[in-house]
Amino acid sequence: MKHAILTALLLATLGACATSPRKEASMRRFGIVIHGGAGTILRSEMTAELESDYRRALGEARDAGYAVLQRGGGAVDAVVAAVKVMEDSPLFNAGKGAVLNAAGDCEMDASIMDGRTRAGGGVAIVRRIKNPIDAARLVMDKTSHVLLAGTAADDLARSHGLAIVDPDYFKTERRLQQWRKARELEQRKQSTRGLHERVSDLAGDPELRVGTVGAVALDQAGNLAAATSTGGRTHKAVGRVGDSPILGAGTWADNRFCAVSGTGHGEMFIRTTAARDVAAHVEFQGMDLDQATRAVIKNIESVGGDGGLIAIDRHGNIAMNFDTPGMYRAFRLSDGTTSIAIFD
Amino acid sequence: MKHAILTALLLATLGACATSPRKEASMRRFGIVIHGGAGTILRSEMTAELESDYRRALGEARDAGYAVLQRGGGAVDAVVAAVKVMEDSPLFNAGKGAVLNAAGDCEMDASIMDGRTRAGGGVAIVRRIKNPIDAARLVMDKTSHVLLAGTAADDLARSHGLAIVDPDYFKTERRLQQWRKARELEQRKQSTRGLHERVSDLAGDPELRVGTVGAVALDQAGNLAAATSTGGRTHKAVGRVGDSPILGAGTWADNRFCAVSGTGHGEMFIRTTAARDVAAHVEFQGMDLDQATRAVIKNIESVGGDGGLIAIDRHGNIAMNFDTPGMYRAFRLSDGTTSIAIFD
Numbered sequence: 287m288k289h290a291i292l293t294a295l296l297l298a299t300l301g302a303c304a305t306s307p308r309k310e311a312s313m314r315r316f317g318i319v320i321h322g323g324a325g326t327i328l329r330s331e332m333t334a335e336l337e338s339d340y341r342r343a344l345g346e347a348r349d350a351g352y353a354v355l356q357r358g359g360g361a362v363d364a365v366v367a368a369v370k371v372m373e374d375s376p377l378f379n380a381g382k383g384a385v386l387n388a389a390g391d392c393e394m395d396a397s398i399m400d401g402r403t404r405a406g407g408g409v410a411i412v413r414r415i416k417n418p419i420d421a422a423r424l425v426m427d428k429t430s431h432v433l434l435a436g437t438a439a440d441d442l443a444r445s446h447g448l449a450i451v452d453p454d455y456f457k458t459e460r461r462l463q464q465w466r467k468a469r470e471l472e473q474r475k476q477s478t479r480g481l482h483e484r485v486s487d488l489a490g491d492p493e494l495r496v497g498t499v500g501a502v503a504l505d506q507a508g509n510l511a512a513a514t515s516t517g518g519r520t521h522k523a524v525g526r527v528g529d530s531p532i533l534g535a536g537t538w539a540d541n542r543f544c545a546v547s548g549t550g551h552g553e554m555f556i557r558t559t560a561a562r563d564v565a566a567h568v569e570f571q572g573m574d575l576d577q578a579t580r581a582v583i584k585n586i587e588s589v590g591g592d593g594g595l596i597a598i599d600r601h602g603n604i605a606m607n608f609d610t611p612g613m614y615r616a617f618r619l620s621d622g623t624t625s626i627a628i629f630d
Numbered sequence: 631m632k633h634a635i636l637t638a639l640l641l642a643t644l645g646a647c648a649t650s651p652r653k654e655a656s657m658r659r660f661g662i663v664i665h666g667g668a669g670t671i672l673r674s675e676m677t678a679e680l681e682s683d684y685r686r687a688l689g690e691a692r693d694a695g696y697a698v699l700q701r702g703g704g705a706v707d708a709v710v711a712a713v714k715v716m717e718d719s720p721l722f723n724a725g726k727g728a729v730l731n732a733a734g735d736c737e738m739d740a741s742i743m744d745g746r747t748r749a750g751g752g753v754a755i756v757r758r759i760k761n762p763i764d765a766a767r768l769v770m771d772k773t774s775h776v777l778l779a780g781t782a783a784d785d786l787a788r789s790h791g792l793a794i795v796d797p798d799y800f801k802t803e804r805r806l807q808q809w810r811k812a813r814e815l816e817q818r819k820q821s822t823r824g825l826h827e828r829v830s831d832l833a834g835d836p837e838l839r840v841g842t843v844g845a846v847a848l849d850q851a852g853n854l855a856a857a858t859s860t861g862g863r864t865h866k867a868v869g870r871v872g873d874s875p876i877l878g879a880g881t882w883a884d885n886r887f888c889a890v891s892g893t894g895h896g897e898m899f900i901r902t903t904a905a906r907d908v909a910a911h912v913e914f915q916g917m918d919l920d921q922a923t924r925a926v927i928k929n930i931e932s933v934g935g936d937g938g939l940i941a942i943d944r945h946g947n948i949a950m951n952f953d954t955p956g957m958y959r960a961f962r963l964s965d966g967t968t969s970i971a972i973f974d
Binding site: 435524528532556562570589 | 750779902906910
């Protein structure tokens with residue numbers, strides 16, 4: 287792990303003689319950390335205008351979540367608010383702007399976890415839900431299940447009144463170009479290999495990774511939550527499920543330890559239970575979040591993957607680690623600490 | 631955890647002066663442990679004939695896997711062989727005999743993990759693959775993905791020549807009866823509740839749980855593997871994905887620590903990354919398999935679930951723990967130790 291490491295300690299002073307519930311609440315530590323994908327863009331390819339667009343969108347997403355926390359709202363509401371801004375932005379690979387699969391369609395994955403109850407919900411390969419993170423929350427709140435896949439998840443969302451859109455809503459010209467490039471690469475590879483190696487081999491191509499979005503939050507009541515949403519990988523196989531809808535792989539939250547969201551080579555995050563392992567290092571080994579996220583990224587590297595992880599714990603400590611050239615990221619904490627960054 | 635605990639130590643003596651590769655290999659410890667589901671039947675409901683059928687099927691599945699190990703085959707081949715016998719038997723909730731979802735269809739999940747490489751593969755909500763565990767292995771061996779869901783997984787299996795059957799192949803009269811009972815219960819519950827509580831609330835009903843099948847093995851080369859396959863829960867929501875296709879939740883294998891397969895309330899196995907956590911307790915806390923599986927079952931109970939776990943480590947130690955009235959289970963080790971059991 288050769289790149290940026292950032293750990294901020296929230297040094298909010300807790301008033302020992304708070305006189306009103308309102309004041310007491312306002313003095314608790316809280317905060318939010320978000321990511322908009324790791325390893326998706328090289329500095330050499332980034333224009334000033336595009337960078338400005340990304341920074342603005344990251345700031346909006348972060349502040350949408352922070353506003354929920356500031357007015358005393360819950361961590362679950364905050365991470366959903368932040369993720370929805372990124373799902374609605376065409377800049378990120380989630381919701382509008384999701385990448386296209388091998389068939390040229392968008393199939394999206396999302397999950398959420400509530401650290402208070404360790405309840406969670408996820409949806410996989412959905413095609414019509416405007417905000418997949420809302421559907422993940424629906425699975426958590428309104429069903430006895432944890433993960434729903436395919437058209438049944440779209441149908442559930444519709445029956446509960448979530449916004450449903452035409453599948454074309456998600457597609458952007460930029461993603462179509464990436465898909466064409468991927469298809470060309472795939473065809474070139476196919477011409478030199480047998481059938482067995484062909485199936486979505488491109489999913490691992492670093493040129494075609496386009497990230498994921500996610501958020502982790504600590505609210506004023508001390509609750510943690512995490513949320514992750516993605517379109518997956520360009521030219522992925524139809525029906526491919528990545529780490530983002532899976533608790534333990536892309537998303538984890540447990541009030542006792544931390545909330546975590548990941549972005550990167552999803553298959554490797556599944557094979558290393560990346561998000562859970564961050565918490566496991568804290569739980570079983572007493573690591574801090576910086577150590578824990580570094581250790582997990584090393585483990586992801588040991589099976590050939592890479593990516594990034596964001597985390598927040600119940601004390602308001604945060605970590606944002608990655609081993610890719612960059613990770614779109616931002617945070618805001620109740621002590622006034624705040625940042626938006628893309629590269630190291 | 632109030633019920634049966636069984637841990638066997640494999641006491642094979644390793645010859646220090648083995649003279650030929652053949653002899654050396656034959657003296658290495660190896661073995662297999664299987665389960666056919668936890669908490670699925672009460673002793674009071676078990677007839678002598680049915681019990682005999684289950685014991686025979688468990689023995690056949692175990693011995694199919696053991697035969698692979700005995701002739702020097704790999705752990706991955708062994709767990710697949712064992713699981714396929716149970717998938718082909720109408721007695722178990724996997725492959726033929728899978729339970730029916732809310733729409734009266736079979737949607738099956740399976741996964742496999744190779745402890746040597748920590749590679750894995752899974753399929754979710756497949757409807758036409760005769761042996762879902764073969765498809766899970768296909769995903770592991772022939773794609774760059776780890777999990778495929780829905781008709782795309784069926785299509786992949788077909789394109790690689792796996793046996794495809796009509797969806798009716800899986801359905802048995804016994805499962806249809808369970809489904810009718812579940813539907814009645816559901817309708818009764820619906821009449822007294824609002825829409826929000828309705829969605830597959832029955833999935834948690836202990837009367838309607840019907841288990842999962844799984845196997846873990848240690849081969850003569852010292853490699854570990856785990857495999858799990860299921861029809862899910864009776865009257866589950868269409869599109870519901872349980873723990874069985876998810877690495878870390880229902881299945882885990884890592885040569886350094888252990889191989890694990892779970893059966894029980896799948897949602898709670900996902901929320902506790904049950905299979906991974908068994909290995910995490912071994913890795914981070916130095917627990918033995920009995921301690922690790924007990925600790926994980928306690929954690930599953932802490933979120934309201936129950937079930938069972940089987941595990942084997944690289945030394946040939948095994949564990950089969952559960953907190954349900956019974957768990958179909960069997961093992962055979964190269965020291966001659968062997969057992970078939972259902973209740974405590």
